[in-house]
Amino acid sequence: MTRSHAATLTLATVAALLSPLSALTAAAADRSAPPAAGASRGQPAPAAHADPAAIPAAVPAAIPADNAAAHAAANASPIYGVTLPEGYRQWQLVAPALEGEPLNELRTVVGNPIAIEAYRRGQLPFPDGAVLVKLAWKYTRSADFASALVPAHATTVQVMVKDAKKYAASGGWGYGRFIDGKPADLAQHQTCFACHAARVKDRDYVFTRLAP
Numbered sequence: 001m002t003r004s005h006a007a008t009l010t011l012a013t014v015a016a017l018l019s020p021l022s023a024l025t026a027a028a029a030d031r032s033a034p035p036a037a038g039a040s041r042g043q044p045a046p047a048a049h050a051d052p053a054a055i056p057a058a059v060p061a062a063i064p065a066d067n068a069a070a071h072a073a074a075n076a077s078p079i080y081g082v083t084l085p086e087g088y089r090q091w092q093l094v095a096p097a098l099e100g101e102p103l104n105e106l107r108t109v110v111g112n113p114i115a116i117e118a119y120r121r122g123q124l125p126f127p128d129g130a131v132l133v134k135l136a137w138k139y140t141r142s143a144d145f146a147s148a149l150v151p152a153h154a155t156t157v158q159v160m161v162k163d164a165k166k167y168a169a170s171g172g173w174g175y176g177r178f179i180d181g182k183p184a185d186l187a188q189h190q191t192c193f194a195c196h197a198a199r200v201k202d203r204d205y206v207f208t209r210l211a212p
């Protein structure tokens with residue numbers, strides 16, 4: 001009984017997410033050509049991708065000092081030089097999201113302590129040092145309960161790092177999109193700021209609100 005009760009809650013949650021988000025996600029989806037191309041490669045990720053430990057840290061400690069800079073550069077996003085922050089899988093939840101056609105993804109935005117504190121206080125703009133990470137997965141029907149949608153393979157991990165001076169040209173945020181731990185190409189990074197600026201400039205370029 002406990003199990004089926006839990007599954008029912010999952011169904012209700014997904015249903016509740018679907019309606020209010022569909023307008024926003026439909027609007028975002030039609031402009032998301034580069035992420036769609038990267039996200040819908042259609043290849044199931046190797047099992048290792050599901051393992052948080054498999055996500056490379058920005059600069060693994062084992063890298064000798066003289067190689068560290070080159071390694072960091074290779075793992076940094078074009079334009080912004082943003083890397084995957086260490087430990088983000090342990091960060092606190094800002095909000096989940098369900099992205100409709102054509103991407104069809106489950107998403108979760110998490111924030112580091114500086115970002116979460118700013119959210120709680122309603123502080124805008126976000127202070128320097130705030131970092132937001134959006135994780136995304138394709139979804140599939142649960143093998144255990146038909147109406148539950150559960151994560152399939154991971155698609156992209158996206159990062160926004162606040163540094164008002166360093167990123168003054170892009171609203172104070174540096175952007176990074178990572179696929180299998182590697183930064184996406186230059187063209188994809190040319191789209192980030194424009195879309196965020198066009199729609200949510202008044203909220204310091206951040207779409208996601210703290211989930212109730």
Ligand code: HEC
Pocket residue numbers: 024028029031032097099107109132133134158159160175176177188189191192193195196205206207208209
């Ligand atoms: C076509 C519009 C669009 C483009 C282009 C875009 N984003 Fe976003 N981004 C969104 C929307 C809409 C959300 C919130 C909904 C969601 O969860 O997808 C979002 C959310 C985010 C978030 C979570 C914080 C927030 O603002 O809610 C991060 C981090 C992020 N995007 C990074 C990026 C990066 C990095 C790029 C470029 C590689 C990028 N975005 C390009 C529309 C866009």
